[in-house]
Amino acid sequence: xxxxxSSLMDGELGRSDAEQVLLSLKExxxxxxxxxxxxxxxxxxxxxxxxxxxxxRRVSARLATEPTVLAPRRWLPHTVRSHPRTAGAxxxxxxxxxxxxxxxxxxxxxxxxxxxxxxxxxVPVSAVHAVSDSEDPYFLAHQEMAAEQDIVKxxxxxxxxx
Amino acid sequence: MxxxxxxxxxxxxxxRGEKRAFDLLVSKYxxxxxxxxxxxxxxxxxxxxxxxxxxxxxxxALSSFRxxxxxxxxxxxxxxxxxxxxxxxxxxxxxxxxxVEDEDxxxxxxxxxxxxxxxxxxxxxxxxxxxxxxxxxxxxxxxLRTAITLREMxxxxxxxxxxxxxxxxxxxxxxxxxxxxxIAAELRPLLDTAKNRRx
Numbered sequence: 562x563x564x565x566x567s568s569l570m571d572g573e574l575g576r577s578d579a580e581q582v583l584l585s586l587k588e589x590x591x592x593x594x595x596x597x598x599x600x601x602x603x604x605x606x607x608x609x610x611x612x613x614x615x616x617x618r619r620v621s622a623r624l625a626t627e628p629t630v631l632a633p634r635r636w637l638p639h640t641v642r643s644h645p646r647t648a649g650a651x652x653x654x655x656x657x658x659x660x661x662x663x664x665x666x667x668x669x670x671x672x673x674x675x676x677x678x679x680x681x682x683x684v685p686v687s688a689v690h691a692v693s694d695s696e697d698p699y700f701l702a703h704q705e706m707a708a709e710q711d712i713v714k715x716x717x718x719x720x721x722x723x
Numbered sequence: 724m725x726x727x728x729x730x731x732x733x734x735x736x737x738x739r740g741e742k743r744a745f746d747l748l749v750s751k752y753x754x755x756x757x758x759x760x761x762x763x764x765x766x767x768x769x770x771x772x773x774x775x776x777x778x779x780x781x782x783x784a785l786s787s788f789r790x791x792x793x794x795x796x797x798x799x800x801x802x803x804x805x806x807x808x809x810x811x812x813x814x815x816x817x818x819x820x821x822x823v824e825d826e827d828x829x830x831x832x833x834x835x836x837x838x839x840x841x842x843x844x845x846x847x848x849x850x851x852x853x854x855x856x857x858x859x860x861x862x863x864x865x866x867l868r869t870a871i872t873l874r875e876m877x878x879x880x881x882x883x884x885x886x887x888x889x890x891x892x893x894x895x896x897x898x899x900x901x902x903x904x905x906i907a908a909e910l911r912p913l914l915d916t917a918k919n920r921r922x
Contacts, residue, residue: 563900572725579729583733586747597750600754601852606871610849620749
């Protein structure tokens with residue numbers, strides 16, 4: 562299995578084998594140590610002078626006190642990401658579908674229960690977020706912090722070689 | 724599965740609540756991130772603290788990461804802003820302003836021009852690790868040394884290494900693994916000693 566970890570970190574495993582190794586990494590402490598050692602060796606060979614730095618245990622301890630991230634988010638396939646029109650159409654379709662479901666539940670049941678209350682308050686929403694070139698994923702991830710701490714946008718985006 | 728695909732898999736697992744998947748990303752990127760942050764933060768302990776904080780912020784923001792950029796590009800942006808916030812909170816300025824990045828979000832390697840800002844203990848440990856790894860590589864049989872060097876330092880794929888070394892891909896796979904194991908065997912005593920140190 563160690564050899565598979567070696568191949569995995571080199572990007573030389575097929576999808577099914579890679580997923581099997583990732584599953585094993587989840588379960589096997591010794592295998593995670595191997596992952597750690599091999600990456601350290603790679604960094605050292607590339608001359609990283611901070612080879613001794615290791616925050617894994619500290620970060621892991623902090624994460625243990627953090628609320629677990631339970632936000633499954635289906636990653637947009639490349640075809641959708643690169644075609645804003647497609648994403649927009651999907652967003653529109655999702656919005657219409659949602660509104661239709663809410664309206665049907667409200668009118669059909671005439672209920673004053675929870676769903677009826679939801680229908681009373683329903684507003685059109687976009688269930689799928691349309692992607693545009695103007696959106697910066699970093700700022701999407703840090704809008705709250707940016708607002709609170711008055712962070713000025715600093716672009717470290719696409720690099721000097723482009 | 725490419726390197727980016729592996730990161731995506733790990734992020735998706737972390738997004739589903741698998742914290743150990745995020746640990747693997749920390750293990751993979753911590754030194755690359757800290758090298759970047761060392762361009763902004765001078766003190767070695769501060770670099771460690773900022774690196775840790777950057778990973779915590781990344782974890783908290785993980786639900787909003789949608790894979791539109793590579794994970795490490797996203798992580799590096801968080802790291803840089805964490806460093807800037809750290810310096811601002813402490814009334815300091817980055818000690819070096821001339822950062823230039825490539826498309827991967829990494830700065831040019833100008834370590835030879837950097838002042839020696841490490842503490843003696845940190846510097847000693849860094850030297851011990853680098854020295855042990857380099858010495859272990861020197862002791863490897865030539866075919867293992869060539870394979871691991873072409874992979875780690877030149878970034879060649881197994882197919883390219885097989886072509887250079889005129890051997891099957893399976894042999895390349897095996898040689899790289901054996902090289903890593905041989906180096907790791909010499910490194911482990913040092914890492915065991917370092918476990919109780921801060922660095």
